[in-house]
Amino acid sequence: MLEELTRLHSQGHLDQAESGYRELLAAEPDNVDVLHLLGLLRRQRQDLLEARQLLDKARRLAPERGDVALELAGLYFLEQDPIGARVLIEETLKHNPNQPGAHTLLGRIAVIQDDLPRAETLFRTALRTNENDAYAIAGLGRLLLDRGEAERSLAYLSRAVELVPKDANLAYALARALVLNGNRAFGEQAARNALALQPELHAARHLLGQLMLDARNFDEALATFAVLSEAPGFKAVALFGLADVARQQLRLDRAAELYREGLALEPDHVRAVQLLGSCLIGGGRSDEALALYQDFLARNPQVVAIEAAQAELLAQAGNDAGALAIWQQLAQRRPNDPIPLARLAVLHERGGDFAGADALAARVASALPEDVDLVLLRSRSAQREGRDGDSLALLESLRSLPLSPFGVMQAAHQYGVLADRSNAAQSAVPAWLESQAALPVAVHEQPSLGAELDSALAAPAAAAQGRAPIFLLGLPGSMVERVAALLHQQPGLQLLRDRAFAPTRNDAFSQPDFAAWATGVDAAAAQSVRQQWEAEVRRIGADPDAPLVDWLVRWDARLLPLLRQAFPGATLIVVERDPRDLLLNWLAFGWMAGFALHEPVAAARWLKAAQVHMARCDQVDGLRTLRINADAVLVDPIGQGQPLAAVLGLESLLPGAPQRGLGGLPIGLPAGRWEAYAEVLGAAFAEL
Numbered sequence: 001m002l003e004e005l006t007r008l009h010s011q012g013h014l015d016q017a018e019s020g021y022r023e024l025l026a027a028e029p030d031n032v033d034v035l036h037l038l039g040l041l042r043r044q045r046q047d048l049l050e051a052r053q054l055l056d057k058a059r060r061l062a063p064e065r066g067d068v069a070l071e072l073a074g075l076y077f078l079e080q081d082p083i084g085a086r087v088l089i090e091e092t093l094k095h096n097p098n099q100p101g102a103h104t105l106l107g108r109i110a111v112i113q114d115d116l117p118r119a120e121t122l123f124r125t126a127l128r129t130n131e132n133d134a135y136a137i138a139g140l141g142r143l144l145l146d147r148g149e150a151e152r153s154l155a156y157l158s159r160a161v162e163l164v165p166k167d168a169n170l171a172y173a174l175a176r177a178l179v180l181n182g183n184r185a186f187g188e189q190a191a192r193n194a195l196a197l198q199p200e201l202h203a204a205r206h207l208l209g210q211l212m213l214d215a216r217n218f219d220e221a222l223a224t225f226a227v228l229s230e231a232p233g234f235k236a237v238a239l240f241g242l243a244d245v246a247r248q249q250l251r252l253d254r255a256a257e258l259y260r261e262g263l264a265l266e267p268d269h270v271r272a273v274q275l276l277g278s279c280l281i282g283g284g285r286s287d288e289a290l291a292l293y294q295d296f297l298a299r300n301p302q303v304v305a306i307e308a309a310q311a312e313l314l315a316q317a318g319n320d321a322g323a324l325a326i327w328q329q330l331a332q333r334r335p336n337d338p339i340p341l342a343r344l345a346v347l348h349e350r351g352g353d354f355a356g357a358d359a360l361a362a363r364v365a366s367a368l369p370e371d372v373d374l375v376l377l378r379s380r381s382a383q384r385e386g387r388d389g390d391s392l393a394l395l396e397s398l399r400s401l402p403l404s405p406f407g408v409m410q411a412a413h414q415y416g417v418l419a420d421r422s423n424a425a426q427s428a429v430p431a432w433l434e435s436q437a438a439l440p441v442a443v444h445e446q447p448s449l450g451a452e453l454d455s456a457l458a459a460p461a462a463a464a465q466g467r468a469p470i471f472l473l474g475l476p477g478s479m480v481e482r483v484a485a486l487l488h489q490q491p492g493l494q495l496l497r498d499r500a501f502a503p504t505r506n507d508a509f510s511q512p513d514f515a516a517w518a519t520g521v522d523a524a525a526a527q528s529v530r531q532q533w534e535a536e537v538r539r540i541g542a543d544p545d546a547p548l549v550d551w552l553v554r555w556d557a558r559l560l561p562l563l564r565q566a567f568p569g570a571t572l573i574v575v576e577r578d579p580r581d582l583l584l585n586w587l588a589f590g591w592m593a594g595f596a597l598h599e600p601v602a603a604a605r606w607l608k609a610a611q612v613h614m615a616r617c618d619q620v621d622g623l624r625t626l627r628i629n630a631d632a633v634l635v636d637p638i639g640q641g642q643p644l645a646a647v648l649g650l651e652s653l654l655p656g657a658p659q660r661g662l663g664g665l666p667i668g669l670p671a672g673r674w675e676a677y678a679e680v681l682g683a684a685f686a687e688l
Contacts, residue, residue, distance in 0.1 A: 002033060012166040012197055014041060032062045040071055043078070046200050051075055066092045066099040073105060082109045098129050104136040116143060134163035138170050141177065150180035161190075168198030175207055184211060202231040209241050213248065221245050236265035240272050247275060252283040268296070270305050277309055281316075289313055304330065311343065320347050338364035342374045349377055354384065354664055372398060372407045379414060380663030392418055405438040416588060417665070420673075425680045432587050433598070442594030444554045446609035449616060452518045456561040459520050461622025464569030469544070470647065471563070472551040473617070474575035475610050476595050477586030479630035479668050482659055483575050484551050486637060489656035493648060494548040498540060500592050505536040508566070514558040526565040533566070547649055549573070553592055557616035564622035571624040571647055572617050577631060579688040580674035583607055584681065588669055600684035608688055631671040634659070 002024065009017035021038040024031060039054035055072040062068060069092045076085035086109050089102050096102075107122035120143055126136035141156030157174040164170055175190035188211045194204040209224035222245055229238035239262035246255035259276035263269060273296050280289035293310040297303065311326035324347050331340035345360035358381050361374055368374055375394050382391035391414070398411050416431035472487070472495075474480020481500070488495045504510040508529045516525075534544040542548060552559075563570055577585070583604055587597050597603045617625045626647050632640040633653075641653040661667040678685065 002037075006037065009037065009041060010166060014045065017041060030061055032058045032065060032068065035061070036065070036068050036071060043071075043075060044198070048075060048078060052079075064095070066096045066102070070099060070101050070105060077105065077109060082112060085109055100130055101126070101133070101135065103129065104133055104139060107136065107139050111139070111143070116147075119143060132163055134160040134167070134170065137163070138173055142173055145173070145177055145180065150177055153177045154181055166197055168194045168201045168204070171197060172201060172204040172207070175204065179207070179211065184214070187211065200231075202228060202234045205231075206234070206237055206241065209238075210244075213241070213244055216248070218245050218249060236262045236269065239265070240269070240275075243272070243275070243279075247279055252279045255279045256283065256285075268300055270303060273306055274309055277313070281313065286313060286317060290317075302333070304334070308339075308343075315343075315347060315350075320351055323347055338367040339371075342368055342371055346373050346377055349380070349663055352664070354381065357381070369397075370401050372401060372403055372411075376407070376410050376414065377663065380665060383414070383418065384664050388418055388421060408438065409435045411435075413589075420588070420669070420676075423676060425677045429587070429600075429677070429680050433600075436587075436590055436596045436598065439590070439596035440594065441596045441598060443606060444556065446556070446606060446613050448609075449557055449612065453558060453560070453616070456518060456520050457564070457620055459561075461564045462523070462526065462566075462568040464622075467545060467547075468569035468571065469567055470547075470549045470571045470573060471567075472549050472573050472575070473555045473614065474630075475555075475582060475607060475614065476591035476597070477582035477584070477589075477607075478575045478577050479585065479634065480551070480575040481592070482634055482668065483573075483628070483630055485659055486634065486641075486653065486656050487549055487648070490648065490650060490654060492547060493650070494542050494546060496537065496540070496542060496548065496550045499551060499553045505533075505540065507533045507536045508562060509533075509552055509554075509559070512556065512559060512562075514556070517558065517561045521562050521565040523565075526562070529562060529566040549648070555610070555613060557613040560616065560620055560623070564620060568622050569624070571626060573644065573647065574614055574617055574625060574627045575630050576614070576627055577629065577671065578674065579607060579611060580681075580685050581669070581671055583684060583688065584674045584677055585669050587681075589667060600681055601687060604684040604687035 001020065005017050005020040005024070008020070018038065018041055021034055021041065024034045025038060028034065035054045035058035039051045039058065042048075042054065043051040052072075052075050055068060055075060058065070058068045059072055069088055073085040073088040073092070076082075076088065086106065089106055089109075092099050093102050103122045103126035107119045107126065110116070110119035110122060120140065123136045123139040123143070126133050127140075130136075137156050138160035141153045141160060144150075144153035144156065154174075154177045157170070157177045161167070161170050161174045171190050171194035175187045175194060178184075178187035178190055188208065191204050191208040191211065194201050195208065198204075205224060205228050209221050209228060212218075212221035212224055222242065225238045225241035225245065228234050228241065231238070239258050243255045243258035243262065246252075246258060256276055256279040259272050259279065263272055263276065266272070273292060277289040277292055280286065280292065290310065290313055293306050293313070296306050297310065300306070307326055307330060311323045311330075314320075314326070315323035324344065327340045327343045327347065330337070331344060334340060341360050341364045345357045345364070348354075348360060349357035357377060361378055361381070364371075365374065365378065375398055379391045379394035382388070382394065395411055395415050395418070398407070403411065412431045412435035416428040416435065419425075419428035419431060472480065472484060474483070484495060484497050484500075487493060488497070498505065499510070521529075537544045537548070537550075563572075576582075583600065586595075586603065586607075587600060590596065617623070619625075624647075626643060628644050629640070633644060637653040637655050645651065645653045659667060674681075674685070
């Protein structure tokens, strides 16, 4: 009967085997073999307390039994008493130097004590005693796996599972090896096998959840992590898994909640802090992400991954000095790490120190041939120096690399500029279109203007009172943003350009009520709009009673009835160019957020309608309009900019700092450049 029960046990029929063992033990309470086997089974079922009681009794009854002593030593090992386990094994080996499994267990103890060379020696000693010792074979396989030799480990772990197919831990180790060798389908099956053999093997469940997540099988991943969350000691890792699912589903707020729940249990989990930070940043909560990193680093100074995340976030927020300081510290602490130097190169370039950027890039280029930011930097440097062939070769090297949407945007734009420089319009246009293809479109409508607007503008305008503001207008490609940058450098002049970059102010320009204004704007409504506008101006730190220019990024002529009543005497500065240059520049360099150009003909039609709205600004009673040519003013701010200076109340415009793009490259195409694209963009130009 015992032989049959042992067979059932080895085949994984644990319920039947346990029932039979207990029946035998009731009849023979001092049967050492039954005590030993039932103790082994209870250990397999994670009942270490009863297993210990059974094996202790067996050892008292038969102290000479090496197999019982070894099983008891294994329990000590599981109870995190490696010293007790080693003492018992060594005592057993004194009586039987060839005790099967003894050197294997000593090897496992050496592993947890991080004495890996000794562990390998012990596993190989065990195999000299028994070449089919599955656990010694698996021990070597795990060592290879942990040292990154996944391909070699696979042969060992496959053999171990072949020898002991019903051992869940071996099946799990094989699953890991298969996954790391890129065989995810077989890895998934091995993980499922491990769980079928031992449902309480939570590490295998975690691996299965990760595999389901990677396969975007979100329903099963959620179910797997939900079960895992009930396992003792696995609550935090399960919450992180659930958060990973939510993050991949782009439910960033929910993902952030779950990461925070997990971090409440394991506050110093580096990966979770990184991913929580990315969710917060993606959800527009960068301040929270920065606070998260700072809190973590206060508890755990010099954790490189979080320091790097903090530096990247500071750079994104425009705090280049803060980012530089962190990367410089990392470079000093880690002189053999090329990444801090690469990031410093990017920051030096952004700060206009091109020589410093080039020197740093040259030091690490060979170590980081696939660093996309570094390749783009070097390509821009070559382009700046007129080495267009080198610049193009660097861009071509990116084709085999996975690029982020931002990387694609930069590379495609740069490729288009190089094509333009060689007069290859046929190549430039598709490259520029690719550079904007992934950007969202939220262009506002420019509807036809009817007689209702004319009627509203025919009503008497309000009398000017106090200082009237100045509004800056311009369409995509007009280079109004460069005019804004010029005005920003004029002393004593406030330029409000927050509508282009930051969450918009809460005023009538961000939430227009065109239907209400179509029939006119009464004095009470005008006063309310003016007061709200002034309050919002003060909220962002500006003074509405001092010289001020408000850049209205999204212009609609239906704002005119409101402007002449709420802001009587206001000046509209309209920045313009040849409409064909305007379209080409928009295509080549893009514009503000939401204004991606995906199709030239459609963009031209929108521009045509938008120009009608711009043209309606002329000769509106109660308002002044100044039209300026961006190319002329930017080339000669003092001479050609004199009318603009007069409107601003300035004696003349200061030229300001040179306006260049990243890497010191131009940020616009010259006037008249459209002629080189007359054929390629002929259909679009015809719409204008």
